[in-house]
Amino acid sequence: MTVLLATRQLEVGHGRAALLPPFDFAVEARTCWAVVGPNGSGKSTLLRTLLGLQATVGGSIVHRPQTIGYVPQRSELDPSVPARVLDLVRAGAERGWRFADPFWQRRMQGQVERAMRDTEIAGLAREPFQNLSEGQKQRVLMAQALAGDPQLLVLDEPTSAMDLHAERGIFRLLDTLRERRSLGILVVSHHLTLLGRHASHALFVDKDQFAVLTGPVAAVARAPAFVERYGLAMQVLPAPVAADGHGATYDR
Amino acid sequence: MTDSPSTWSAFLAGWELFREPTLAATLAGGLLGLLGVYVVLRRMVFLAAALSQSAGLGVAAAWFAQVQWGVAATWASPTVGATLASLAAAGAMMAGRTTLATRRDGVLGWVYLVGAAGTLALGTRIVQEVQDIETILFGSAVAVLPEDLARIAEVALGLGLLHLWLHRGFIQVAIDADGARVRGLPARLLEALLILSLALAVSVCTRILGALPVFAFTVLPAMAALAVAPNVAWALVLAAVLGSASGFAGYVLAFAWQLPVGASQTLVAALAVALVFAGRWSWRRLLPGRAHAHSHGPGCGHLAVVHGDHVDYLHAGHRHHQHPDHVTDHGPPPKT
Numbered sequence: 001m002t003v004l005l006a007t008r009q010l011e012v013g014h015g016r017a018a019l020l021p022p023f024d025f026a027v028e029a030r031t032c033w034a035v036v037g038p039n040g041s042g043k044s045t046l047l048r049t050l051l052g053l054q055a056t057v058g059g060s061i062v063h064r065p066q067t068i069g070y071v072p073q074r075s076e077l078d079p080s081v082p083a084r085v086l087d088l089v090r091a092g093a094e095r096g097w098r099f100a101d102p103f104w105q106r107r108m109q110g111q112v113e114r115a116m117r118d119t120e121i122a123g124l125a126r127e128p129f130q131n132l133s134e135g136q137k138q139r140v141l142m143a144q145a146l147a148g149d150p151q152l153l154v155l156d157e158p159t160s161a162m163d164l165h166a167e168r169g170i171f172r173l174l175d176t177l178r179e180r181r182s183l184g185i186l187v188v189s190h191h192l193t194l195l196g197r198h199a200s201h202a203l204f205v206d207k208d209q210f211a212v213l214t215g216p217v218a219a220v221a222r223a224p225a226f227v228e229r230y231g232l233a234m235q236v237l238p239a240p241v242a243a244d245g246h247g248a249t250y251d252r
Numbered sequence: 253m254t255d256s257p258s259t260w261s262a263f264l265a266g267w268e269l270f271r272e273p274t275l276a277a278t279l280a281g282g283l284l285g286l287l288g289v290y291v292v293l294r295r296m297v298f299l300a301a302a303l304s305q306s307a308g309l310g311v312a313a314a315w316f317a318q319v320q321w322g323v324a325a326t327w328a329s330p331t332v333g334a335t336l337a338s339l340a341a342a343g344a345m346m347a348g349r350t351t352l353a354t355r356r357d358g359v360l361g362w363v364y365l366v367g368a369a370g371t372l373a374l375g376t377r378i379v380q381e382v383q384d385i386e387t388i389l390f391g392s393a394v395a396v397l398p399e400d401l402a403r404i405a406e407v408a409l410g411l412g413l414l415h416l417w418l419h420r421g422f423i424q425v426a427i428d429a430d431g432a433r434v435r436g437l438p439a440r441l442l443e444a445l446l447i448l449s450l451a452l453a454v455s456v457c458t459r460i461l462g463a464l465p466v467f468a469f470t471v472l473p474a475m476a477a478l479a480v481a482p483n484v485a486w487a488l489v490l491a492a493v494l495g496s497a498s499g500f501a502g503y504v505l506a507f508a509w510q511l512p513v514g515a516s517q518t519l520v521a522a523l524a525v526a527l528v529f530a531g532r533w534s535w536r537r538l539l540p541g542r543a544h545a546h547s548h549g550p551g552c553g554h555l556a557v558v559h560g561d562h563v564d565y566l567h568a569g570h571r572h573h574q575h576p577d578h579v580t581d582h583g584p585p586p587k588t
Contacts, residue, residue, distance in 0.1 A: 048430075051430075052434065053433055053434065068434055070430075070431055070434040070435075072428070072431060076428075076430075077427075077428070078293075078427070080478070081293060081427050081478075082478060082481050082482060082484060082486075083427070083483050083484065084482055087484075091420075091428070091431075092435070094420060094421075094424060094435055094437065095435055095436055095437075096435075096437065096438075097437075099418065099420035099421035100418060102417075105420075128482065133552045133554050135552075144431075148435060
């Protein structure tokens with residue numbers, strides 16, 4: 001399978017101080033990695049390092065895809081900034097110096113429309129972003145990330161402040177996108193139950209235990225360091241992947 | 253526009269005299285209004301004040317050098333002083349973000365205070381130019397020469413074209429710097445270009461119009477535009493138009509009512525902000541259904557709350573009630 005992102009003895013932290021021990025892991029196409037850990041455990045630092053926003057303390061990122069779709073936390077967006085849905089999704093198609101090309105957005109129109117169709121927001125193109133519900137906002141940010149036709153999708157707490165109905169919808173959508181676009185997915189979330197059902201692999205980080213666990217989600221969920229922190233909260237069940245985008249239903 | 257037709261006629265009759273300052277204010281208002289959108293978006297309103305104060309200090313320093321040290325006016329011209337001081341301030345602010353590890357607002361405060369105190373201190377050493385120092389700080393009625401207008405026009409044209417060409421990059425870095433960097437946009441370069449653009453525009457405009465209207469043009473039109481524009485691109489256009497209108501109308505009102513020009517232009521821009529916010533508040537209050545594009549219902553993503561005999565949905569801290577063709581605002585829920 002195609003390796004999209006790989007690290008070798010990567011150390012993350014601030015300055016020269018590593019928050020976590022060195023670790024290796026590799027994200028392949030069509031896999032979904034859950035990044036889990038308590039608040040303040042180093043998840044954001046890890047994510048920023050993998051995205052190239054922060055320098056590594058040690059080791060290296062040996063493979064990084066040409067295009068990464070990054071979905072930030074919705075709370076990071078200033079609600080007072082005026083933006084329509086279409087404006088935000090188009091912004092995701094900008095790469096490098098393409099913003100200097102006046103015709104670039106026109107050429108990317110097909111890609112933008114496909115991203116909006118895939119995230120089921122095609123009918124919201126002219127709506128102001130701040131008028132949308134949390135679930136719709138999340139889909140818009142995912143469409144923005146997909147507009148650049150990425151190989152890897154990185155999401156930071158995509159279902160925070162959502163009701164269960166909307167949370168399930170987002171995870172089902174991720175399953176669909178993973179299959180339809182052969183994406184690798186890296187998702188930070190605290191929703192262990194849903195992660196246990198939708199993720200194929202897990203990356204557990206805990207600054208207090210100075211621990212990093214990586215591997216198939218079932219193996220990580222049974223590891224002592226993980227169980228000590230969460231017990232058996234991450235139940236591992238078959239992921240309800242469905243090509244029609246609706247997925248299976250299940251109880252929490 | 254004015255209080256009586258005769259005043260407007262008198263203004264037109266004296267157009268030869270007023271042409272340069274009026275057009276200079278109109279161009280400066282448009283340029284600073286456009287750049288101000290980025291300033292307001294990035295919550296760097298104090299940046300404009302700090303840069304304009306620095307430019308004022310640069311002008312005062314140029315006169316000081318001429319009067320006290322006998323430096324030739326060619327080398328110590330007010331324009332050169334304002335430009336150098338603004339660029340130095342911009343450099344300090346960029347360094348304050350990357351190398352000094354100091355909070356940016358602290359650096360801005362330092363630059364502002366040095367600019368303000370330095371201008372006043374130098375003013376005591378160049379007594380015969382004190383009137384000119386006040387002109388720098390509060391704006392001038394007629395002291396705009398044809399070459400001043402030409403300089404503002406050149407700067408406005410150059411920076412206007414640059415920002416028209418690169419506006420998509422500037423917008424992305426302003427609203428989502430991390431996302432822009434992940435997508436490979438040259439975020440640091442764009443940020444440096446933006447601050448240098450501001451430094452150049454503010455220094456030239458402060459030298460000619462004064463610090464007060466320059467600060468006003470950089471903040472107020474952008475506030476109004478961002479409150480009503482559908483997106484940032486339209487806010488840039490609207491802010492430029494509002495800035496130009498404030499510059500022009502402020503000058504005419506200053507003539508009609510014998511007001512200080514800078515104060516008049518500032519008050520016109522402030523009035524525009526007040527009118528825009530009042531209009532927006534009225535629009536949302538009186539016509540919530542029209543201003544509300546989202547349809548509420550089960551699974552819409554908003555929390556359903558029981559309100560008397562019906563169900564509302566919590567949206568932006570208010571209970572919204574969905575009707576077949578519109579939404580009504582039932583106010584915030586009671587505090588428990």
